[in-house]
Amino acid sequence: MYNLSPTKAIINLNNLRHNLAVIRTHLGLIDIMAVVKADAYGHGAIRIAQCLQKESVQMFAVATVAEAIKLRENGILGRILVLGAPFPEFLMAYAQYDLDLTLHDLSFLEVLQNEKHPIRIHVKIDTGMTRLGIWPEQWEEAKRIIATIPELELVGNWTHFAVSDRIGDRFTEEQVDLFSVIANKKTHLQNTAGILNQSGFLSNQIPTWARIGIGLWGFDPCEPMQEPKLLPVMKLVSKIAQVKYISRGTSVSYGRTWTAPYDTWVATVAVGYADGYIRHLSNKGWVEASGRRYRVIGKICMDMLMIEIGPTQTVAYGDEVVLWGSETLSATEVASWGQTIPYTLVTGVSHRVPREYLDE
Structure with missing residues (x-):
């Protein structure tokens, strides 16, 4: 179709690849989980995810089941974690489209008790964001209940930082301290800011993934800025x-x-x-x-x-x-x-x- 709009958003995939390479220099042994929610932050989730998949990104994250289905139907083969809260009427889609589920509340395990399809579970731990997630002291109970449901595979647990963009803020360290006690074999807690300013690393293990969103598009959220090599996409x-x-x-x-x-x-x-x-x-x-x-x-x-x-x-x-x-x-x-x-x-x-x- 002809572009008949006077306004357009020019998306530079070369800059996207450049930013991915820059971020990978900060990751070490940690794999990237590319956060492509909200239509890849307005950049176009399909083209962005297809580009990242060619660059060996094998794990993606979105906010909703609908976003995940859109990726699957356009050739994205890697794992896709739905970060948002699950709802009972959407469970069939998790199985049908091979999606990873965020367990955000112990009560939802009652919904999963009679699940007849395999589902991978990432348990969200609320360490201070006060958004989604179970409390750290509920982790052991969550593990115990999940182990009794045959179709559930516990992948790991994760948390989300509130102020990792503020360098030296003690609250991030407090969140890490809470999470490190219960960190599972597979975890993810760092975002772009946490990676760039080296905050939020666990002392006792290397996280499996880092959830990278805003950095891919060329933004350094840290105050002050830590990575001048990022380019706008x-x-x-x-x-x-x-x-x-x-x-x-x-x-x-x-x-x-x-x-x-x-x-x-x-x-x-x-x-x-x-x-x-x-x-x-x-x-x-x-x-x-x-x-x-x-x-x-x-x-x-x-x-x-x-x-x-x-x-x-x-x-x-x-x-x-x-x-x-x-x-x-x-x-x-x-x-x-x-x-x-x-x-x-x-x-x-x-x-x-x-x-x-x-x-x-």
Whole structure:
């Protein structure tokens, strides 16, 4: 199908392979579990997983059964762990599509008592995230009950860090201390931040997997940044739809939140919050065009936004505009203007924005 959208997300699979190689230098003997939930953080789960599978990634993680089925039906052969809570009506799909299940609550073992199909179990331990998971003191009981159900295979246990992006935060060490006492033969606890800043490693064993998500897309979540070699995988671009000259005192967009302090050129860009350029960037964001940065002015509309060009017309109808993902305008910087994180930007790029894959 022809790409008839002025806005597109350019996905660089070469940068994805580069980031995978960089992350592997931090893993040592730990295998990677590629987290491709939320459509691979907006990058397109099928193409991303297919690329990673060719790079010998054999373990994937998603949030929902539906996401896992989509991967299976598009040729992903490796193990797939569903990180989200299981529900009784979905159990047949775990067996049919050979999916690994997260046990998040002891009560769900009652549902599994009469299971007639083999299911692999990863027990989620809540060591401080206070989200999904059983308490550490419930681990022995979980193991005992699982052992009495013939169709269940206990793969291992895992936990999730709350502040591993904060270097030196004692809370991560406390989580590790809680988990290390009950760590099973096969475990996974590190995320991208935990790997890059070397926090959260068990003293008594090497985890089987590290769950890597945001690092694959080129983001280092650590404060301060630990891995400068990561490259952005998504570049979001659009086009100039119109350029016009306005007089001092002319207001722009809904609510008249920006008024020209002098005579100036302004341009309308064919992208808005329905595409994923969040409204919080109104009067705060910057974009790139023709090698320069331009300020977003007025409220961002559903399908368009406006930028101030200045006293000289330096852009024209049809020119490309970079929203984020260039070497000089990162999604992390853009997210900071909107008081959010880059995860929300890339996962928020809507399905009406086509993904264009670069694969040299």
